[in-house]
Amino acid sequence: MFKNYLHSILFTVIAFMCSLFTLNAQKAAVKTNFAYWGAAASPNVGLEFSLGKKSSLELGGGFNLWDFKDNRKAKHWLAQPEFRYWFCERFNGHFLGLHAHGAQFNIGNWDIPVGRLEKFKDRRYEGYLYGGGIGYGYQWILSPRWNFEASLGAGFARIHYDIYPCAECGTKLGEGKYNYWGVTKAALSLIYFLK
Template identity: 40%
Template sequence: MKTGDTKRRMIHIRFPKCTLTAVAGLMVSTTLLAQTPAKPKVQTSAKPEQTTVFVGNTKGGASKTAKAKPEEKNTKNNNNKTAKARQGGKNAKASLKRGNKRGSKESLNGRYVALKTNVAYDALALMNLGLEIQVAPKVSVELPVIWSLWDYEQEHGIRTVAIQPEARWWMGRETGYGHYFGLHAHVAWFNVKWNDTRYQDTERPLLGAGLSYGYKLPLSEHWGAEFSLGLGYANMKYNTYYNIDNGACLDTRVRHYWGITRLGASLVYRF
């Protein structure tokens, strides 16, 4: 056999061995790659900054969780601030309701309205009823009506119809509570029997005006007590008669009076 033929045969023998070696290496690599577990893909609807990252298994088999990113911390802080703001708003509304509980008692679109009777006049058998309405901030107007159409006995009696309107300025923050100053006027028709003399107005009623001071004390949600004292002037023209049936007229007098013109201890109902 020639030398050239021997070399060609050796080349043909070596080539299949190299090919088999390469194929065997490729199979081993493929097997190793197949045995290496791939990272699991987690499908989630959470935002990227809210996603939990698994680092790997520890010795105990538990997994570690990556720390939250700054964006997640800011989101939590914003949520806490929002919750505090909502709670603060609720507390503010509750405080406002408590603070306005007293002021919201004013009826008729926020106006102070009250009905009252003067107990001091009632004790003298002088029936009376008054209505007070707020007309401006800290300002109210009262209109009491006083009447008595009967005698106590043969020698004593007061028959009268009178009105005494008054404008009031309240010193407190709310109308209808605390101290006030008032300006009042009075008009009265009268026929008074006292001992041996009877006094009766003539030509015109009693007229006058004065200043007053008072204080309103709340007793409950609707009830209260009011105390007042007024000083002023009254002018009257009247006839005097013998205090008997069809008694003769004695004289006609005109009197200018200075002194107490208003005295009250009233029971008040606030609407």
């Protein structure tokens, strides 16, 4: 199920990106989010395309497909597109964003003694989420081909999950649903422009 779902999402994203290149190829950038690398040890990439003088579309995502030491798991994939409105001009200065997100996860055996995250120590959670939010950010021009971006977003995620007794064993203990309201996006990104 995971592979079929991932393949259909990848096909849709690639088809959409190809249509954007034919519509407006004068400004496109590739980026990576250092905050995502640090928080989840996850490779990630984003593509951002100009849609007009004051608008752009970012197609971002990341994944983590491996186990950590002591059989800790943080396996997941995430897709998070965002429409951006720029106050001055695209790829320069302040912007507001409207983003959506979808993810699939398998997380467990982490000792994080903070609020809701303490549950990950003795349980494994497997499931998916979807939702959206709004954000604010700023891009600094570093050179004609390089920018740096800081952004933060908040919104909603509907989470569906199955619960297992430990990180690698046991039968399903139950399932649940959870409505999350809070931070849904955080980025410190280095950007390279494809001209």
